[in-house]
Amino acid sequence: MSNALAIAAVTITLRHLLQQRFDTESSGRITVTTRPLDKVGDHTVSSGDQVNLFLYDTQINAAWRNMDIPSQVKPGETGQQLLPLNLYYLLTAYAQNDDFPEPTSHRLLGVAMSVFNDHPIITSADITAALPITNPPEYDLDQQEEQVRIVYQPLSVEEVFNLWSTFQAPYRVSAAYEVSVVLIENSQPAKTPLPIIKRQSDDRGPIVQSDLSSPLPTLVSIQLPNQQASARLGDILILNGFHLDAENVVIYFTNIRLEISLEVSPIATRTATDIRVQLTDDEPVNWAAGFYTVVVGVTRTGEPSRTTNELSFALAPKILDIIPQQATADANGEVTLTLILSPQVRPRQRVALLLGDREVLAQPHPTQTDRLEFPIAGVTPGEYFVRVRIDGVDSLLVDRTVTPPVFDQNQKVVIL
Numbered sequence: 001m002s003n004a005l006a007i008a009a010v011t012i013t014l015r016h017l018l019q020q021r022f023d024t025e026s027s028g029r030i031t032v033t034t035r036p037l038d039k040v041g042d043h044t045v046s047s048g049d050q051v052n053l054f055l056y057d058t059q060i061n062a063a064w065r066n067m068d069i070p071s072q073v074k075p076g077e078t079g080q081q082l083l084p085l086n087l088y089y090l091l092t093a094y095a096q097n098d099d100f101p102e103p104t105s106h107r108l109l110g111v112a113m114s115v116f117n118d119h120p121i122i123t124s125a126d127i128t129a130a131l132p133i134t135n136p137p138e139y140d141l142d143q144q145e146e147q148v149r150i151v152y153q154p155l156s157v158e159e160v161f162n163l164w165s166t167f168q169a170p171y172r173v174s175a176a177y178e179v180s181v182v183l184i185e186n187s188q189p190a191k192t193p194l195p196i197i198k199r200q201s202d203d204r205g206p207i208v209q210s211d212l213s214s215p216l217p218t219l220v221s222i223q224l225p226n227q228q229a230s231a232r233l234g235d236i237l238i239l240n241g242f243h244l245d246a247e248n249v250v251i252y253f254t255n256i257r258l259e260i261s262l263e264v265s266p267i268a269t270r271t272a273t274d275i276r277v278q279l280t281d282d283e284p285v286n287w288a289a290g291f292y293t294v295v296v297g298v299t300r301t302g303e304p305s306r307t308t309n310e311l312s313f314a315l316a317p318k319i320l321d322i323i324p325q326q327a328t329a330d331a332n333g334e335v336t337l338t339l340i341l342s343p344q345v346r347p348r349q350r351v352a353l354l355l356g357d358r359e360v361l362a363q364p365h366p367t368q369t370d371r372l373e374f375p376i377a378g379v380t381p382g383e384y385f386v387r388v389r390i391d392g393v394d395s396l397l398v399d400r401t402v403t404p405p406v407f408d409q410n411q412k413v414v415i416l
Helices: 006-026 037-047 104-118 124-130 157-167
Strands: 031-033 050-060 083-094 148-152 174-184 218-223 236-242 248-255 260-264 274-278 290-299 311-315 318-323 334-345 351-355 358-361 369-377 382-390 412-415
Touching: 006 031, 006 050, 006 083, 006 104, 006 124, 006 174, 037 050, 037 083, 037 157, 050 104, 083 104, 104 148, 104 174, 218 290, 218 311, 236 290, 248 274, 318 382, 334 351, 334 382, 351 369, 358 369
Parallel strands: 031 050
Antiparallel strands: 050 083, 083 174, 148 174, 218 236, 236 274, 248 260, 248 290, 290 311, 318 334, 334 369, 351 358, 351 382, 382 412
């Protein structure tokens, strides 16, 4: 693992490899620098030939971004996020007298590229030879488990133009390289919980199964009666899933908006793949029309209680009676209809009567009630089918118990 000095360590090592080669071939007459592009060119005439290694970009290595170091993080432990970096260098050669009469910079660039071609991997020996040895070590790039590789990086003409234009420096023929990966260790400690003593009940270890279904209690779908779009009080729902058989099964219904939480026992006949539950209407005061989530709680002997995933369904209001079913408009052309509903309507719920293609809001209802009045003005005489919409859920107008389906004639009024 490397510390925060890893970037500098890579640059120093690369510079050392280049300088070592040029010292051998030119007896120290060529200098390797690490200057920005706008600072290096002005010194070539007075200081002689030189090769410049410029770090122009750093990027996160996506492959290592969310990985842990195997030797430092054991199974069950959570390591802190690494800083894995790819480093991008520009290698440029400068010759005094602007390559006259010989193209000296071209020869220098070729030698420098040959050095990186001969060292595709920066070894621990390369790093220790380039960096001073201190106690304790200041640089620890040589201890990194992942190898640091040098790869030629082709640049498009546009990328080269943008790079040199940024520094407003005269263009020189260059070669770009990617050096990866540098793993900088997170300074925060890892989370190391105590070892697990017991993995399953009776320490049985992992459970193996032969299919791809979930090994835990899971709900897959909710089957409503008669292919209805919504359920109503009194309906029997069939909950389909896996591993739903147990000695103790409880079904939880929740309406988050109205803060309703209900526990209902299933019908006795049930299997591992389906459970039947009736939305009992003996206490409709406990329910309210709207959207619900359903969860099944399963408890087996000797095992902890488990709950399934959530599925959602809509509970539709039911129109028990319409008063009157034959109404006459008053002198102002207004008709008032009273609807008896199940379940009862709560003060926070938005209720609208759908008369034909018209929507009529209910009169204010500050208390929980099953009776609402709807004043309707300017209605044209005729026969109308009636629906009620509560919190976005409509009462069921279509009777699907017969084939073909028909409109429920009990939900019709006559306006005279």
